[in-house]
Amino acid sequence: MSPLAMYQLVALILLVAGLFGITQRKTLVGMLICVELMLNGAGLSIVAAAQLTPANAVLGQLGTLFVMGLAAAEATLVLAIIVVVVRRFGSAKSNAVTTLKG
Amino acid sequence: MELMAKIAFGAYTLIILGGSLLAVGSKSLVRAMIGLVATLLGVAGMYMLLNSAFLALMQILIYVGAVCVLIFFAIMLTRADAGGEESESAPVRQNALALAAVLVVGGVLGWLVLTHPLATTGVPVEVAIEKLGLGLLGPYGLAFELISVVLLVSMAGAVLLAWERRNGK
Numbered sequence: 001m002s003p004l005a006m007y008q009l010v011a012l013i014l015l016v017a018g019l020f021g022i023t024q025r026k027t028l029v030g031m032l033i034c035v036e037l038m039l040n041g042a043g044l045s046i047v048a049a050a051q052l053t054p055a056n057a058v059l060g061q062l063g064t065l066f067v068m069g070l071a072a073a074e075a076t077l078v079l080a081i082i083v084v085v086v087r088r089f090g091s092a093k094s095n096a097v098t099t100l101k102g
Numbered sequence: 103m104e105l106m107a108k109i110a111f112g113a114y115t116l117i118i119l120g121g122s123l124l125a126v127g128s129k130s131l132v133r134a135m136i137g138l139v140a141t142l143l144g145v146a147g148m149y150m151l152l153n154s155a156f157l158a159l160m161q162i163l164i165y166v167g168a169v170c171v172l173i174f175f176a177i178m179l180t181r182a183d184a185g186g187e188e189s190e191s192a193p194v195r196q197n198a199l200a201l202a203a204v205l206v207v208g209g210v211l212g213w214l215v216l217t218h219p220l221a222t223t224g225v226p227v228e229v230a231i232e233k234l235g236l237g238l239l240g241p242y243g244l245a246f247e248l249i250s251v252v253l254l255v256s257m258a259g260a261v262l263l264a265w266e267r268r269n270g271k
Contacts, residue, residue, distance in 0.1 A: 004222040008215045010115055010148065014122060014141070016208040021126035023200040029131055029176045033138050036169060037122055040145050043161075051152045051226040058229055058237045061154055062245075065234075068164045069249045073256035075172045080260035082176050092180035 007048035014041030028085065028092045032078050039071045110151055117144035131177050135170060142166050153226035156234065 018038030025031045043064040050060020082092055089096045117140055124137025142165045149158035238246045 001216075002219055002222045003224060004220055005215050006111070007148065007152070009212065010118060012208060012211050012215065013119065014145075015211070016204050017122035017126050019207060020200060020204040023203070024126070024197070027131065027180070029173065029180060030134060032173060032176065033125055033131075033134050036138060036165070036173075037125060037141060040142060040165070044145050044148055047149060047152055047154055047157060049220070051154060052222045052224065053220055054223060057227040058233050059242070061157055061229060061234060062237055062242055064157055065160060066245060066249055068160060069253060072164055072168055073253050075169045076260045077256050077263075079172050079176045079179075080263035083179055083264045086180050092176075 002052075004048055004052040007052070008045055011041040011045035011048065014038065014044065026093050026095065028078070028082050028094060031094070032075065032082075035078075036071060036075070039067060039074075043067045107151060110147065114144045114147040114151065117141070117147070132174075135173050135177065138173070139166055139170055142170070151226075153228055156231050 014037050018034045018036075018041065021034035021037065022031050025034060046060050046067070047064050049055065050057050050063075085097055086092050121137045121140030121142075121144060125134045125141060126137075128134040128137060142161060146158040146161040146166075149155070149161060
């Protein structure tokens, strides 16, 4: 197995763990943690593909830096949204966020 | 030297595996966050192995330093109950369906990675940090400016969302 495939498999593990977690978690904070896992897998995959192939390595590293910046922005917004949800519904569980009852 | 790299790769993979298991499976959200920190540190080690030390430092600075503190604030602000926020477990059928869905995605992507190997150089390229800076100011300047706007807007949006209106004003 080539080194690139091994790095890609580790990134795939991160993606799979994040996907499984986001379907299982019942609180919004837990889902946020799983999203961060998936974003890390994406970053690792981009860097491995850029560093181990003849592709443009500068582009790969900068792309991962941008992924980190977007993850920071996303975490900030999700924190604010969680604060609003807790204030309005009294709980951060994803089941609690309903206003229509049928 | 080759052997050392393999040992380090195995160790980082174990850290990532254990950390992500803890992050996904733990009943307590604080423990899940500790698992996330371990995973992030493992990925930083992977960046070191890929000969991109700057990215490893940025990973520790941004993710472990900033994003994890944000997540910790989120855990504190939601006033989570002490008995474990995720303590009631999901029904078995839901677990099985989630596992099946995830295994389909992982299986297809893993099969693609294993059966379509890319031409690889095998040795990570060394990129001087000056080249990263020149790239940010040159060909990728627009993306650099846009991400600063995104960060500013998200920060202002977060302040606006979480703003508590005083009563009577």
